[in-house]
Amino acid sequence: MSHFSVSFSRLGAARVLALSGDLDAHTAPEFEAALAACLAEGGAQIVADGSGLTYVSSAGLGVFMAMLEPARAAGGDIVIAALPERVFETFDLLGFPEVFRFAPSAAEAAALFGDISAGETAAAGAPAAGEAP
Amino acid sequence: MSHFSVSFSRLGAARVLALSGDLDAHTAPEFEAALAACLAEGGAQIVADGSGLTYVSSAGLGVFMAMLEPARAAGGDIVIAALPERVFETFDLLGFPEVFRFAPSAAEAAALFGDISAGETAAAGAPAAGEAP
Amino acid sequence: MSARAASARPGALRVGATVLGTVRLAGRTAELSRLRRAVEAWAGTCGLPEAAARRLVQATDEAAANAIEHGMSDPAHGRIVVSGRHDAEGLTVHVRYRGPRFDPTTAPAPGPAEILRARAPHGYGLLLIRRLVAQVGYAYRRGVNEVRLTARRDG
Amino acid sequence: MSARAASARPGALRVGATVLGTVRLAGRTAELSRLRRAVEAWAGTCGLPEAAARRLVQATDEAAANAIEHGMSDPAHGRIVVSGRHDAEGLTVHVRYRGPRFDPTTAPAPGPAEILRARAPHGYGLLLIRRLVAQVGYAYRRGVNEVRLTARRDG
Ligand SMILES: Nc1ncnc2c1ncn2[C@@H]1O[C@H](COP(=O)(O)OP(=O)(O)O)[C@@H](O)[C@H]1O
Ligand SMILES: Nc1ncnc2c1ncn2[C@@H]1O[C@H](COP(=O)(O)OP(=O)(O)O)[C@@H](O)[C@H]1O
DSSP: OOOEEEEEEEETTEEEEEEEEEESTTTHHHHHHHHHHHHHTTOOEEEEEEEEEEEEOHHHHHHHHHHHHHHHHTTOEEEEEOOOHHHHHHHHHTTGGGTSEEESSHHHHHHTTTSSOHHHHHHHOSTTOSSOO | OOOEEEEEEEETTEEEEEEEEEESTTTHHHHHHHHHHHHHTTOOEEEEEEEEEEEEOHHHHHHHHHHHHHHHHTTOEEEEEOOOHHHHHHHHHTTGGGTSEEESSHHHHHHTTTSSOHHHHHHHOSTTOSSOO | OOHHHHTTSTTOOOTTOEEEEEEEEESSGGGHHHHHHHHHHHHHHTTOOHHHHHHHHHHHHHHHHHIIIIIOSOTTTOEEEEEEEEOSSEEEEEEEEESSOOOTTTSOOOOHHHHHHTTOSSOHHHHHHHHHSSEEEEEEETTEEEEEEEEETTO | OOHHHHTTSTTOOOTTOEEEEEEEEESSGGGHHHHHHHHHHHHHHTTOOHHHHHHHHHHHHHHHHHIIIIIOSOTTTOEEEEEEEEOSSEEEEEEEEESSOOOTTTSOOOOHHHHHHTTOSSOHHHHHHHHHSSEEEEEEETTEEEEEEEEETTO
16 A cells, blocks of 8 residues: 555645655545545645655646646635655656746745745744644 | 536535536536535535536546545535436446436435435425425 | 638638628737627627527637737737628638747647547637637738637628 | 567566566556656666666656556556566666556657646656656557566666
């Protein structure tokens, strides 16, 4: 079985989904349900913190794409943060940077939603650490 | 300007979005926002009542497709109801019946969510008439 | 008339063709409903059967929407010029706008089966343009795209 | 070795090739992580560079996921048999399963630009299979699909 988990937190107005483990054909439905639940609670400003991701397959890429338009239509976005280089490689190979915004950390991703300043986010350090000041 | 409107009601557990007028590149964003708002309020069992639709362009088709996976991932679906024959033709030409469920009326579409019996829905008559008994 | 043969003389009238009217649209999607009504009127004037008229109206709407959303080099100031021409064979709508060359007859696009299988929310416009009318022609001249959509009287 | 030349003798060992191991998977996506670890181990055994190994692991995962989700005629009872073979050139993984003929090297699929432009949530698996490894081969024999994925030692 693939090890994968999603945990939720907030950073300013953004919902942070911290992903860890392998996001593959087996675990993608769990991630999709988590994103759908997030949207269903009115949280459309979403940061996907990928710092704990060890693998992403096409099924995982597809989930990001499936939820992008609904998030944007609800006035939000999905920003992908803190991906390890070798996981980013898969996104990059298929051109995802043309469509998605990527950020070096969850804090910087949350700052793209305009709620916390870049300075504060840089100071915030660890991703998904709960409510920003 | 295209005439288009969306109005909301409920039929059992289903949210009914009654569409009327021309769903084209100009009005599709309004429909997309309505679907996104519906999902954001936790309403993933969606009936799109198309009885008042006079036109659908590719932009409208795209909105249905964009919101399908999020609705299904949230445990719901989008069922398309009561389309006039000439509007259905466009959906059919592109094979949408392979992906979406279509129903002859909003009541029958809502019944697909299993909350009200087929008998009651047949008796319910006019689509989107508010709460089912 | 093949697209290739026609590209030598974009906008040229065929022998015996009558211009039914011309509409000039700003680069905004709000203009599309006015365009659809104009094409409907031209189809009525030349007695095109209802189904053929409806499909031509939609193909024109899709071509103009694409010009607005993807094609025009200056949507804020440019215009899309759409005209209807009628001859013995049927009704041809010409959609013209200034912008980079984009040929909807040859642009790479996934087929309907693939795009549906991929659950894609975009890409249906080109497919409709190609499937709704009897013939699609294209020409590019001095920075102006011309898409020609022909509905035949005999379906 | 072209796909065509190879289809005459599916599963045949090349001269000098060593079988590194075989994994049998049930038709469930829960099996995929075990498969990835096996291919990783084979890549380690034959000293494949890290980037090439990672890509081969992913291509194998995608091919097996497609077999489970779209290909196997009997996912509940059938098995996917995956083996690794190593020769001077590199490491080749064979993915075999019973099901209707599906050739991932020639199946119609939108290109990466089109599918991305269409914001499609599906269709990335075939693209990855085609792009991640140096060579993809295919054979179909007596109802069994065989997809061969080769990573070269030299990248
Ligand atoms: N007139 C045009 N000029 C430039 N690019 C175009 C034009 N029409 C279509 N395209 C390109 O082709 C793609 C597919 O177009 P279409 O099938 O209409 O779907 P959509 O408009 O929903 O993306 C567009 O996303 C765009 O990249
Ligand atoms: N092994 C297979 N057998 C049959 N059909 C397949 C197989 N692999 C892929 N396909 C078909 O090709 C399509 C694209 O596959 P892929 O790119 O992996 O995307 P996805 O699996 O997300 O749909 C699938 O939807 C399916 O229709």
